[in-house]
Amino acid sequence: MKRRLVALAVFLVLLAGTGLFGYRAWQERRVRAAVAAYDVALAEALRSLDAERLQGVALPREIGRVRNYMILLEGTATRLDAELLDLHVEKVRSKDPTVTAVVVERWRETQRDTRTGAVRGPASERRQRIxxxxxxxxxxxxxYLSRVLEDERP
Incomplete structure (x- = not known):
């Protein structure tokens, strides 16, 4: 009887651990999908200088932050062609209803003149921890919000 109880306890601990790891993997996939969708919309928003392209993937606070960045770009008659090269989810923390994730992204950017579309200098790559x-x-x-933790240009 005692062996059965020990075996049952071990089984329950293993089952709980499997469920926890399954939840973490599911949450990481969810975060990756959300950030990838945001990045695709961000690249299009930067290309068109239209922050409204973020509707559906970002909330008003983040859209406003990006809009402010675009105002700076417009002030220098610049728009960005940005291409996401790599995305890696480094860490995920969840406390309902908020999920916080640290993501490493690698981008290739080309600056263009907004009036002529002419390229301004060579394309550059950057690696960011966000x-x-x-x-x-x-x-x-x-x-809801993105914050750059590290920004490197190799």
């Missing part, structure tokens, strides 16, 4: 704060809305995660 902390994303995401909120669940309508069953999907949306970017």
């Amino acid at each position: 902390e994303y704060t995401l909120l669940s809305g309508g069953g999907t995660l949306k970017v």
Whole structure:
């Protein structure tokens, strides 16, 4: 009887551990999908200088932050062609309803003149560690705020 109880206890601990790891993997996939969708929309927004392209993947606070950045770009008659080269989810923390993730992204950027479309200098690459704060809305995660932790140009 004692052996059966010990075996049952071990089985329950293993089952709980498997569920926990399954949840973490699911949460990481969810974060990766949300950040990738945001990055695709961000690249299009930067190309067109239209922050509204972030609707559906970001919340108003983040859209406003990006809009402010675009105002700076417009002031120098610059727009960016940005291409996401790599995305790696480094860490995910979840405390309902907020999910915080640290993501490493690698981008290739080309600056263009907004009037002529002419390229301004060679394309450059950058590696960024970004902390994303995401909120669940309508069953999907949306970017509430992004904050660059590291920005390197190799």
